[in-house]
Amino acid sequence: MFEEILNAVKNELGGHPDIAGNVTPEQEAAIHDEIAQHITHATAASSSGGGILSSLEQAVSSGGTVTNAIEGGLIGSLTSRFGLPPSVTGAISAALPGLLQKFAAKSQE
Numbered sequence: 001m002f003e004e005i006l007n008a009v010k011n012e013l014g015g016h017p018d019i020a021g022n023v024t025p026e027q028e029a030a031i032h033d034e035i036a037q038h039i040t041h042a043t044a045a046s047s048s049g050g051g052i053l054s055s056l057e058q059a060v061s062s063g064g065t066v067t068n069a070i071e072g073g074l075i076g077s078l079t080s081r082f083g084l085p086p087s088v089t090g091a092i093s094a095a096l097p098g099l100l101q102k103f104a105a106k107s108q109e
Helices: 002-013 025-048 049-064 065-082 085-107
Strands: none
Touching: 002 025, 002 065, 025 065, 025 085, 065 085
């Protein structure tokens, strides 16, 4: 599942002008990996928690606190690790709800 998530992250964010223009290709690859790890952990924790999965799916679709917590933790981690400017973190934040929703639904299958 990690590889599938990583590929989706690369497809969503790879070459994004706000990201590509502000980080090196090596940093971009590390950022993609970090995002994929966060999504993998979030969906794995949700699928093992029964009702937590439906809570995650609802939170993602409504922009709820679970999504905000995942996003905040990830953005904080990326910012401290890579010193990303707001344009990059904004692009990542905009992509996260769709990515989370896609894989929260898949982990239920």
